Each structure stands twice: as structure tokens, then as C-alpha cells.
Amino acid sequence: MTKPFKGIINLDSRDSVPDWEPYEQPKAPDGAPNILYIVWDDVGFGAWEMFGGMIETPNMQRLADQGLRYTQFHTTALCSPTRSCLLTGRNHTSNGMAVITEASNGFPGHSGRIPFENGLISEALVEQGWNTYAVGKWHLTPEEETNVAASRRLWPLGRGFERYYGFLGGETDQWYPDLVEDNHPVDPPYGPKDGYHLSKDLVDKAIQFTSDAKVIAPEKPWLMYLCPGSAHAPHHVWKEWADKYQGRFDLGYERYREAVLANQKRMGLVPENTELPPLNPYADVRSAEGKPWPDLDVARPWDSLSEDEQRLFCRMAEVYAGYISYTDAQIGRLLDYLEETGQMDNTIIVVLSDNGASGEGGPNGSVNENKFFNSVPDNIEENLKYLDVLGSEQTYNHYPNGWAMGFCTPFKFYKRYGNYEGGTADPFIICWPKGMKARGEVRHQYIHAVDIVPTLYDCLGIEPPEVVKGWTQSLLEGASFRATFNDARAAAPKQTQFYDLGGTRGIWHQGWHASTIHPPAPSDWGHFTRDRWELFHLDEDRNQTHDLADQYPDKLEELKALWFVEAGYYKGLPLEDRAAVVLLTLPRPQLTAPRDRYVYYPGCSEVPEAAAVNIRGRSYNIAAEVTIESQGAEGVLFSHGGRFGGHTLYLKEGKLHYVYNWLGQVEQKLTSS
Numbered sequence: 001m002t003k004p005f006k007g008i009i010n011l012d013s014r015d016s017v018p019d020w021e022p023y024e025q026p027k028a029p030d031g032a033p034n035i036l037y038i039v040w041d042d043v044g045f046g047a048w049e050m051f052g053g054m055i056e057t058p059n060m061q062r063l064a065d066q067g068l069r070y071t072q073f074h075t076t077a078l079c080s081p082t083r084s085c086l087l088t089g090r091n092h093t094s095n096g097m098a099v100i101t102e103a104s105n106g107f108p109g110h111s112g113r114i115p116f117e118n119g120l121i122s123e124a125l126v127e128q129g130w131n132t133y134a135v136g137k138w139h140l141t142p143e144e145e146t147n148v149a150a151s152r153r154l155w156p157l158g159r160g161f162e163r164y165y166g167f168l169g170g171e172t173d174q175w176y177p178d179l180v181e182d183n184h185p186v187d188p189p190y191g192p193k194d195g196y197h198l199s200k201d202l203v204d205k206a207i208q209f210t211s212d213a214k215v216i217a218p219e220k221p222w223l224m225y226l227c228p229g230s231a232h233a234p235h236h237v238w239k240e241w242a243d244k245y246q247g248r249f250d251l252g253y254e255r256y257r258e259a260v261l262a263n264q265k266r267m268g269l270v271p272e273n274t275e276l277p278p279l280n281p282y283a284d285v286r287s288a289e290g291k292p293w294p295d296l297d298v299a300r301p302w303d304s305l306s307e308d309e310q311r312l313f314c315r316m317a318e319v320y321a322g323y324i325s326y327t328d329a330q331i332g333r334l335l336d337y338l339e340e341t342g343q344m345d346n347t348i349i350v351v352l353s354d355n356g357a358s359g360e361g362g363p364n365g366s367v368n369e370n371k372f373f374n375s376v377p378d379n380i381e382e383n384l385k386y387l388d389v390l391g392s393e394q395t396y397n398h399y400p401n402g403w404a405m406g407f408c409t410p411f412k413f414y415k416r417y418g419n420y421e422g423g424t425a426d427p428f429i430i431c432w433p434k435g436m437k438a439r440g441e442v443r444h445q446y447i448h449a450v451d452i453v454p455t456l457y458d459c460l461g462i463e464p465p466e467v468v469k470g471w472t473q474s475l476l477e478g479a480s481f482r483a484t485f486n487d488a489r490a491a492a493p494k495q496t497q498f499y500d501l502g503g504t505r506g507i508w509h510q511g512w513h514a515s516t517i518h519p520p521a522p523s524d525w526g527h528f529t530r531d532r533w534e535l536f537h538l539d540e541d542r543n544q545t546h547d548l549a550d551q552y553p554d555k556l557e558e559l560k561a562l563w564f565v566e567a568g569y570y571k572g573l574p575l576e577d578r579a580a581v582v583l584l585t586l587p588r589p590q591l592t593a594p595r596d597r598y599v600y601y602p603g604c605s606e607v608p609e610a611a612a613v614n615i616r617g618r619s620y621n622i623a624a625e626v627t628i629e630s631q632g633a634e635g636v637l638f639s640h641g642g643r644f645g646g647h648t649l650y651l652k653e654g655k656l657h658y659v660y661n662w663l664g665q666v667e668q669k670l671t672s673s
Helices: 058-066 079-088 121-126 198-216 239-243 252-266 307-340 380-384 401-407 449-460 553-569
Strands: 034-040 068-070 131-137 163-167 179-181 184-186 222-227 347-353 428-431 441-443 496-501 504-509 512-516 533-537 635-642 645-652 655-662 666-671
Touching (some): 034 079, 034 307, 058 347, 079 121, 079 449, 198 222, 252 307, 504 553
Parallel strands (some): 068 441, 131 163
Antiparallel strands (some): 347 428, 512 533, 635 645, 645 655, 655 666
């Protein structure tokens, strides 16, 4: 509502008194801090050196030395769900983000759309005088609304960010990314032959956005939501960065786990009695129908691998590590800029990973991660052909799931597992030199991604808005942990946290944790009423190795009942674990109904898969109306997809060519006579 006019209006402006207050731009309180989120992707608890791992991130270490590391920070175990918590302070199911946006199923908790009554911190702060920027991965817009005909209401600029540069989906090629600037698709400014990498490009934009505004309004604070593609597949990086780790992972992922756990104990990150769970904790478990644990989530023991397989798996880990270190170096340029411009001291910097390391490479790793999403197993002999070019433009690579267990040391499992710490317990650093006295210390309070927004509001000294853009706001579901900044003994901000992801279930309450033995979607495991529950005392058993269900049946029943209360309140039902082919092809709202004829015009913007013609499992014709102005004319007429899967129609050497590329493995070629 506009503020009332307090001036004086008479017939003549010369006899009237103006009042500019109702028309002024919002202004933040004097001395208000900046906020910088740095949201990494698929980095497990045991990856970075400052959490006991073997991957060097000197700039994240720099922040840890100036701030705090938390050993019991938790996420939802998956990207879109966690990111919704980070920006709203509500649980992922309350946000309609029970799963990634591509797997929404039409139920309130699974809609793939954050309700407007769950306002983002960007929507609140832009109205309070902060500049707001988002750079990098978004993954909070349903795929069917990422095209240029969509309303853009759920794009970053529709949710309170003034500027955006990045990719709207869950992942992208780091050499040739699908980019959006503000509200329109753009091409990368240059190519990898000229030094292009997405991590570098994103940091360039982050610096540009903040510096552009600082030139005009030096005292105006800003919120920056920086989300590099790293370390999500594809693990793309310059060869020299991967080579820095040559030999680092030759010990194999089982001995890596042992070494990292020893580091973590020495650093005081986990209790001395912490034990490693087996490499495959539930490989022998079967569903109610006798279905085995999913093969893609069973790791191969290191000693069972051939020398060639070990060499390939080591290189995959080296590329992943180089990818992280390269991205860390780029973020370091942003930190240098903040130091040089005098902004570092009063910037709250929040660093985290959105979930644990990814097991989506399956037992053999992959040179094309799209195989995982098509349930196609990788072939070792085929992958070995790419050993020398892993991380380059020729691969869409991912390490094997044994490394996911390693990079999530000391916990069970990894990304997608909302029932186990490997998926949910992730690295977290917060740094605010002006606002916290502690430097380089460790905190052990149990906190969750939903607690970050309440903590930031607490640091800013502002109340969450009651109304945003005309929408009455729901209550925040997290709690501030600011008290822990300067008091290592401060109580945890709350006593209960509920988990629900892809059919997996868990609940933490007053130091205890109950969870179901159930693999996550796309397991198609089903039979939720027959799930077996386990009980762990996390205060004494940090990584869920000792099941106390038989010893404390009453405590287990208490937590099971509490899970259903929380799930009912936070829209956690129905549970969903159906196969990927089912989830990804569910009918979803579209701007137009499917039709028999699609027309594309020269120079049109790229069309996302969800809005493009669907040729899967059907016959089709492609017709192109072309004016040939010279005898040697050549070029692409139609292209959908790319090197790792897709099809194209083009003219070359006086002939019409059609190529269908199946997952980068098989090409069907047709050429006119």
C-alpha cells in the first residue's frame, strides 16, 4: 500500500508543499550487510579438505578460517527441494518441491511450483532496499514453464530477483551451456577454444552485477544467490586442473573412506567412536515383492576391479576434484573483488552443498550421464575409450557410485537418499567478519536448510513480511541459529526435522533419528506400508550404523507417529518412488495441447524439451521449406539435442542429411541420393 501523502495541496503549486516520501525507492537500514549465498551442487561431506576430504578448495578454506563450519547441517538430499528451502525458510514439501521440478505429479507437495504465499527472501529484501541478483543454476521452475512463451512468473525475475544470468534447469554442459539472461535465452559470449567455462562466466557476471550497482549507489546492500554448476555432472574441466590430482585417488574409494574418517576424527568433526558403514549397506535387502536393491545403487568393491577399471575410476575422481578446485578458484576472484572494494567485512556469506555427492554414475561411472536417466547401463570397454578426454567437450561424465560413498564419508549413501545422512548431511560454512567474533571454529548443532532464511532475517534485524506482492505469507518453518555464532554451547534452534524424498522417509527428533529402509525414486520399490523402520541415536551414533529399533520399540513408534504428523502438516503425502520413465512422462499442464504439426521459424529461440515436438516412440516426418540462393549452400535446418543425444537435419555437399543420435553411442544416418 502506498504511503499517505503528507504535503499540502492548494490551487497553485507555488503555494503547495510537496512530499516525496510515498514515491521514494525502498531504502535498507544504514549499515545493512550484503548477503552472498554460494550454493555448490553434489558435494558430499567428505570431499573438501576442511571437512577431512582430499579436494583442495583454498577459497572455501579462506571463508572457513574467517567464519564457522557446521558438522550437522542438513538438506533434503536433492537439488530443487533443498534450494526451495534455502530461499523460503519453509520445508520442501510445503514449497511443492518434494522432488525435482521435472518429476512433479500434481499433488500439493509435488507441484514443482513454490506457492506465492511462501515468499522468497529475494522478494522480501528487494522491497526493503536491497539489490537482488541470482547467478547460475535455478531449477525452481517447472520444465513446461521454461520456454519463451511461458509467463515467467516462476523465473528468477518473477520471484524477486532484479537480475539473473544462468541456466534454468538442473544441469547443463559447462562448455556450451543453455543460458538465460534476465528473461531471455542467450548464447555464451565465447567458446572453450577462447577459454570459456561456465564457472568463470558466472563469476564474471556476479562481479559485474554488484559492481554496476555500486558505481551508482555505493552504500546500497545486495543479496547475491550464486549457484555454480559444479560439482553436478557433467564434470567438465580443463585437463591441467584434473592433472593436479594425478595419483591422489589411486588408493581407491574404500581406503579413501578410511583416510578421510581418520582426518575427520583428528579435526574434531565427528566423534571418536564413529565407524564406517559397509560400502553397500543394504545390497541384500529385497522389497515386499522380492525386488532386489537397485543395481545402479550398488557399488563395486575396489579389489574386484581390473587394473583398467581402477585406472578409469581414478581418472573420473581426478576430473571431479579438478572441476571443484577450478570453480573454487573462480569464486576466489569474487572474494578478491569483495576484499578490494571493502565489502567483505560486512557481507554474510553462506556456503553449502545442496545434497550429498551423486551416485547417479552407477557402479561403473559414465561418459554420458544421460544413460542413467534412460536406465541404460554403462559399458566399461566403451568408457575406457574416453579415458584421455574425460572432462572435455567429448564427454558428459560422472564418476562411479563408489566415489559417491567416499565423498560422503563417514555416512551411508549419497544424493537422493533422504533417509540417510549421506544424502542429507552436507558441508556448511557461514562467514560474517563484522557480525561474528568466532574465527575458524566448528559447531555441532543440528541445523537444516530451512533454518537459513530465519537466521538471515535475524542477522538483518528485520521481521519476515506479512504480505508479499499481495499474498498473505505463511509462517516460516525454520528457526534462527544465530545464537550459535558466538556461543558454541548454544542450543540447537529446534528439536524436530522431517524428511521425505522420492519414497524415502526419515525424522530427527531430540537427537534420535528414525528412517525407513527404502531406496529412492526411480526405484519403483512401492509397498510403503510394509517398509521396515530403523532407529538411530544420532547424538551417539552420528552415521547411523547401530539400529536400536528392537531395543527401543516405544521410541521408534513415537518417531513413526511423529513423522506422519509432520508429513500431514507439511504436505508430505502421497509418497512417490515410481520409475523415471513414468515420472518424467507424466502429463503436466502445457500452454497448448499436443498437436500433429509443429512449425519452427528461422532464428527462433531455443525450445526446451518439455515444449518441443515429442518424437519418442512414434513415426514422424520433417519437412523444411528452404530457399537455396547458391549452388554450394550448406547448413543446419533443424537440430534438437546435441552430442550426447538428439537428431538433426542439414544440407552438406549438395545432399540432405538426417542423423539420429542415440545417447552418443549409435548414430542412424540417412542421406539423399
